[in-house]
Every structure is written in structure tokens, then in C-alpha cells.
Amino acid sequence: MPDSPALEISGLVKRYGGRAVVDGLDLVARSGQVTAVLGPNGAGKTTTIECCEGLREPDGGTVRVLGLDPTVQARELRPRVGVMLQDGGLPTGVRAHEMLAHVARMYADPRDLGELTERLGLGSFARTTVRRLSGGQRQRLALAAAIVGRPEVVFLDEPSAGMDPQTRHAVWDLVRELRDEGVAVVLTTHLMDEAEDLADQVVVVDHGRVIAQGSVPSLVSSAEDRTLRLETTPGLALSTALGPGFVVSEPRDGSYTVTGAVDPGVVAGVTAWLAAQNALATRLTVGRRTLEDVFLDLTGRNLR
Numbered sequence: 374m375p376d377s378p379a380l381e382i383s384g385l386v387k388r389y390g391g392r393a394v395v396d397g398l399d400l401v402a403r404s405g406q407v408t409a410v411l412g413p414n415g416a417g418k419t420t421t422i423e424c425c426e427g428l429r430e431p432d433g434g435t436v437r438v439l440g441l442d443p444t445v446q447a448r449e450l451r452p453r454v455g456v457m458l459q460d461g462g463l464p465t466g467v468r469a470h471e472m473l474a475h476v477a478r479m480y481a482d483p484r485d486l487g488e489l490t491e492r493l494g495l496g497s498f499a500r501t502t503v504r505r506l507s508g509g510q511r512q513r514l515a516l517a518a519a520i521v522g523r524p525e526v527v528f529l530d531e532p533s534a535g536m537d538p539q540t541r542h543a544v545w546d547l548v549r550e551l552r553d554e555g556v557a558v559v560l561t562t563h564l565m566d567e568a569e570d571l572a573d574q575v576v577v578v579d580h581g582r583v584i585a586q587g588s589v590p591s592l593v594s595s596a597e598d599r600t601l602r603l604e605t606t607p608g609l610a611l612s613t614a615l616g617p618g619f620v621v622s623e624p625r626d627g628s629y630t631v632t633g634a635v636d637p638g639v640v641a642g643v644t645a646w647l648a649a650q651n652a653l654a655t656r657l658t659v660g661r662r663t664l665e666d667v668f669l670d671l672t673g674r675n676l677r
């Protein structure tokens with residue numbers, strides 16, 4: 374069926390030692406779209422992706438990749454799915470270019486290795502053994518290995534972690550191209566700008582469940598809320614200057630954010646209140662909420 378999703382997860386449960394780290398998770402990802410899975414450390418993202426890759430067996434629910442069950446139909450799926458693991462998962466004793474050439478030989482119609490090498494800047498370390506590669510170089514090689522076989526679905530677990538900005542942009546371009554070629558790209562990331570730039574659909578996972586999903590615009594503008602950002606004297610009780618319905622935080626000393634229905638009257642009220650405290654605002658901006666604001670609202674500010 375042309376409209377059937379590339380990935381369909383229903384009620385996925387995965388337990389470790391009796392604890393459900395994935396706890397009834399539903400997710401659909403489509404061809405020609407980038408789906409970004411976000412969530413705090415330990416939320417269950419990697420475990421979910423590993424169930425999709427056939428690396429972990431679910432304890433409940435179903436996972437279908439291209440309509441197939443990744444645990445029992447792994448052989449049929451292997452040539453159609455590309456996987457980039459968080460730890461690289463590469464053999465360490467071979468040279469980078471040998472590893473990639475070996476992976477390419479496993480596919481019927483691999484990408485041009487020269488072009489891929491150029492695109493991801495692999496040339497400078499092609500003759501280095503994998504064990505001696507830097508973290509970012511290893512990531513680049515792992516990405517090349519994930520896409521060399523022209524997969525229909527690609528799972529990228531934190532693809533740009535440890536990459537320098539130049540490489541990150543090259544990777545983003547490549548991901549957009551894959552999407553335009555009709556590939557279903559499913560990636561996990563902690564980089565909100567990566568999700569904002571790339572994702573057609575964002576899925577926020579916490580405690581093993583999906584707690585929000587949608588396009589970036591739909592997530593950031595679900596209300597008429599705006600964010601007022603303010604730099605001034607630390608430790609002010611800024612919430613007393615505002616009525617109910619506003620959330621004030623001071624993530625760094627003297628750097629405040631106010632979320633809510635920020636209108637001209639609210640800005641005037643805040644600056645008047647600051648003047649009464651003899652506090653000078655050295656910076657004041659009003660903007661739309663960012664994906665990071667939404668993420669922190671959804672998942673809280675406590676460390677995991």
C-alpha cells in the first residue's frame with residue numbers, strides 16, 4: 374500500500390529487570406519525512422529505536438518497519454533499512470575505507486563511495502583504523518555505512534553528536550536529500566536546532582511514552598503564548614510583576630524567561646516594575662516560543 378507508514382509502533386513495551394523503560398509507546402513515521410524523537414536522558418528513545426532495528430525484542434505491543442516485523446523478518450529488512458547506532462557499533466580493527474567498501478559490497482546497488490566520501494569528508498581519515506578515529510570521525514563513518522546501501526528507512530541515533538559545526542551542516546544537507554529521495558528518516562537528538570531545522574514531525578518521549586507530537590510550528594504555536602527574555606539583576610521576584618497565567622524562570626543568574634500571553638501592556642508593566650526595583654534591563658526581547666521552551670515545559674527542568 375503506497376500510503377502505509379514506513380514505521381508503525383503500537384503500544385510498545387520494553388522492560389529491563391521488571392521496569393518498563395518503554396511503556397506503551399505509539400509512533401508512526403512516513404516515507405519522505407524526517408521524524409525527530411526527542412526526550413530527556415533515559416526516556417527510552419534508544420531502546421525504542423533498537424526495537425525497530427530488531428536489536429531488542431519487545432515485551433509487548435507491535436513494531437512494523439515497511440510492514441514487516443523486525444525481530445522475525447530481520448533478513449528481509451536488512452537490505453532495506455539503514456542503521457546508525459549511538460556508539461557507532463563499527464568493527465574497530467579495519468581501516469575506515471575498507472570498512473565502508475565492505476558494507477557497500479553487501480548491497481545490490483550501493484551509493485558511489487567516492488561521492489559519499491567527499492560528502493562526509495571521509496577522505497582525510499580513510500586509511501586510519503576505526504579504533505583510532507575521533508568521535509566525530511567515527512560518527513561520520515557510521516552515517517556513511519548506514520546510508521551506503523540506499524535504504525528506504527534510516528534510523529539515526531543522535532547522528533550529529535560530537536560533530537563539528539561544518540560536519541553537522543553537511544549531515545543535515547544529506548538528511549534533507551534522503552528525505553527528498555523519499556526515505557523515511559527517524560532520528561533521535563538532543564539538539565533542538567537540529568529538530569527545528571530538519572524535522573517534519575517531532576515526537577517527544579518521556580518515561581517511555583509519547584507525551585507530544587506534531588510539526589514544529591504546531592508544537593511551538595499551539596497557544597498565542599510568547600516568550601519574553603530579560604537580562605537584569607539576579608534573584609528578582611519577577612512573578613510578582615505579572616498576573617496569573619505566566620510562567621517565570623531564571624535558568625541562569627539574571628537571565629529570565631517569561632512565557633504566556635505577552636502583549637505590549639505586559640512588557641510595559643515589567644519594565645515599570647523593574648524601574649521601581651532600580652533594576653536595569655540590559656537586554657529584553659520578545660519572541661515566539663522555541664522548541665526548547667516547549668520541550669522544557671513538557672519534560673520539566675529537573676535533571677534525569
Ligand SMILES: Nc1ncnc2c1ncn2[C@@H]1O[C@H](COP(=O)(O)OP(=O)(O)OP(=O)(O)O)[C@@H](O)[C@H]1O
Nearest residue numbers: 389390394412413414415416417418419420421459
Ligand atoms: N540493556 C539494558 N539493561 C538495563 N537497563 C537498560 C538497558 N538499556 C537501557 N536501559 C535503561 O533503559 C532506560 C532507557 O534507556 P535509553 O537508552 O532507551 O534512553 P534514551 O532516551 O535513549 O536516553 P539518552 O538520551 O541518554 O540516550 C534507561 O534508564 C537505561 O538505563
